[in-house]
Amino acid sequence: MLVEIQNLRIQFRTATGVSEAVRNVSLTLGQEKLGIVGESGSGKSLTARSILRLLPSNAISTADSLTFDGIDVLRADERTLRRIRGKRAGLILQDPKFSLNPVMTAGAQIAEAWHVHRGGSRKAAEQAAIELLAQVQIRDPQRVARAYPHELSGGMGQRVMIAMMLAPDPELLIADEPTSALDATVQAEILRLIEDLVSRRGMGLILISHDLPLVSHFCDRVMVMYAGRxxxxxxxxxxxxxxxxxxxxxxxxxxxxxxxxxxxxxxxxxxxxxxx
Amino acid sequence: MNARLQMLAGSFASIPLTLFGLILVTFLIGRVMPIDPVIAIAGDHAPPDVIAAIRTQLGLDRPLLVQFWIYLVNLVHGDLGRSVMTSHPVTEDVARYFPATLELATTAIIIAILIGVPLGVFAAARQGSRFDHVVRVVSLAGQSIPIFVLGLLCLLIFYVKLGIAPGTGQLDVAYEGMVPRVTGMLVIDSVIVGDWDSFWDALAHLAQPALVLAYFSMAYITRMTRAFMIESLSGEYIITARAKGLSAARILWRHAFGNIAVRLVTVLALAYAGLLEGAVITETVFSWPGLGLYLTVSLLNADMNAVLGATLVVGLVYLVLNLLSDVLYRLLDPRVA
Known part of the structure; x- marks a missing residue:
């Protein structure tokens, strides 16, 4: 199993007491497409992000077990985590307007993801970035590689994000509402692209959304969350x-x-x- | 790139107007001040006909508009008038005193940036930690303690009590006049001629006022850097950077700091400008022969040409640094233009 979670609990300590955001969630995931559906605040994002231990600094997470390919994520040190993050599991966020670094070119951001996990020369990383942009079906990859995020449309930005997360060839992709910020027509394109890449590379996918029919259309299995459960x-x-x-x-x-x-x-x- | 050049041209186009405003305001301040420059020259007990003669000679009996025109014409010819106190042309005086201020302010801003920026960055990275609290207290103190208190305290402790620092001034009397004047900045001039004794003495004299000024500036720079960094670190792109598996140092410097660098340039430029113009108190406390001291002494002696000239130079420095930060902002931030 790629991911195994047993009784995950995530809490936030606030001024008025402890608030429980995720309560006893268990899930297992192999090379399949899992959809997690729920309304805002249902704990779907926190559950998925805890796999990479990318929770807000004030979150307290406990679990009977939380493993990624057998690695105990909760007890792993930063070095071990960095070999999972990006390299073996990628995370796509909601709005490329905010999730891409505004002062780095798209190409530089993809090349960085490639370089940090695969090494090699700067030149090779830049070349790889352009190839990756072509793989996410961008027609003019050279031009887009030189563009800054604010010069790209939402759909284009999300393709850059996908290319960046696919650069080190991960085994798992977590897509956290990847299309919520996009136009309806672009939404379908991006989801088809994700599905296509995931299927072709034999990756696992966790697709988080509040759109139940959409998720059921693209996933094998659907998990419905409500109030942290x-x-x-x-x-x-x-x-x-x-x-x-x-x-x-x-x-x-x-x-x-x-x-x-x-x-x-x-x-x-x-x-x-x-x-x- | 063309659009970028156009925006730069726009920045430069605003200079003449700002400059004119600056000249007009300093001129008017000089004329409405309740100080009679004639009495400053002639003395309290001069006979009325002498006072009238000097008044005519200075052109003070003419309409204000005409006076302003004459002032402008002289200015264009690089003539700021003559200082009553030193009896030199004001431009000569400014050229004489400004390098000392430049030396002091530049040393101070370099120290302030080298310490303040990393302090702010690390405090933000460990927000709420003990380190952060210490940094906040230290920088708050730096902004709240009046600079003359700090300067006098320093002199009292390090010069009077401990005797490990030299006293006031730019150089010990023993070394006075040993180094030929090249840039006017003694530390540099002594290096140029290879006079190492003078160099160490000049450096020792520079240390105290520079550190006092640097502390004040560092406090401001640290606070701004910390605030910018906290905002930047909470950005979504930081989560992206972490999800990419980047090292903590790379996330902090390349991604978080990279996003505030442009804004920080503006803060640093204005802090530097503030030091160049605002070293008045520090220069007075440490008897540093810079523009601030010149301005203070001229003001106390009702030496109007000198006051106006020095004020104009200070304003000009501010204008140039402001413009520089504007240009840098436009060049460095990909989102502009």
Whole structure:
């Protein structure tokens, strides 16, 4: 197994007491595509980022076990972590406008990711960056490599981000709402690109989103999170057979193009969901 | 690149207007000040006809606009008038005193940058740690302790009590006049002629005022660097950099610091300008023969030409450094232009 998490808990100590963001989450992942769905604050991002131990500095995480390819992430030192981060597992963030370094060219940022894990000359890294840009289907990679992030569109920026994270040839890709900041037409392109690259390279994928149908379309398996817990986990194809009222509620809230609906149902939240 | 050149041209185009404003304001301040330059020259008990004659000679009986025109014309010819106190042309005086200020301020800003920037960066990297608290207290103290208190304390402790530092002035009397004047900065001049005794003495005299000024400036630079870095370190691109598996040092310097470098240039340039113009108090405390001391003494003697001239030079320095930081900003930040 690539990733194994047993009873992960993430807490934040605040002035008013301890707030629990993730409660007893367990998951396993092989070379497959897992979707994690949930609303803002449900703990989906924290769960995924804890695999790379990239949590905010005030977060306290504990788990019975949290391993990446057998390496104990919670107890690993910085050196060990750096051999996982980027090299074996990449992370794609939501908005390239903020997640790319504004004062470095796209090419330099990709070359840096290549160079730090693969070594070699600067020239080779620059060349590799251009090839990677071509792989994420950018038509004019030479020009884009020289461009600064603010000169790129959102979709283009996200392609640069993907190229950067794929540079060291990782085994796992974590995509944290990779298309939420993009236009609807670009969203599909980027997701197809991610799916294509992941399938071709035989990588594992964790796709985080709040868009349930979208995730089920691109993933093998879907995990639904609510208030820091996993409320339901099911094969993407079996989405219609979801049993948990929260998942059902999410599905019912979708407007359909095929038939008229006067009013979308409003989800009635049950306090008992918090005590699974 | 063309757009960039155009923006630079825009920066330069604003100079004449600012410069004119500066000249106008200094001129008006000189004229509205409740000091009669005529009495300063002729003395309190001069007969009325002498006072009237001097007034006419100085052109003070003419309309203000005409006076300003004459002032401008003289200025264009590089004539700032003659100082009553030194009886030299003001331009000569400024050229004589400014190098000492330049020497002091430059030494101070170099020390302040070399210590202040790393201190701010590391304090931000370890925000909330004991190191951070110490840095914050030290820099807060540097900004709150009046510089004359610090200067006098230094003199009292290191010169009077401990006797390990030389006293005031730029050079010991024994070395006075030994080094021929080249740049006017004694530390450099003594190196040029290879007079090492003078060099060490000049350096020892420079140390105290420079360190006092540097502390004041460092406090400001540290605080700004720390604030910029904390903001930069919370950016999403830092998470990206960490997710790439980069080393902590590379994340800190290449990614976090790389993003504040441009803004920091502006802060440093203004801090330097502040030192060049604001060394007045330090120069007075340490009897440093710089522009600040010249300005203070001239003001106390109602030597209006000297005051106006020195003020104009100080303003000009500020203008040039401001312009320089503006140009650097436009050249260094890819997001501009």
């Amino acid at each position: 996993v409320v339901e986990e099911l094969a993407a194809a079996a989405l219609t057979r979801a049993r948990h009222p929260y998942t059902r509620g999410l599905l019912e809230c979708l407007p359909a193009l095929s038939h008229r609906q006067t009013r979308l149902p409003v989800m009635q939240r049950d306090p008992s969901w918090l005590e699974v």
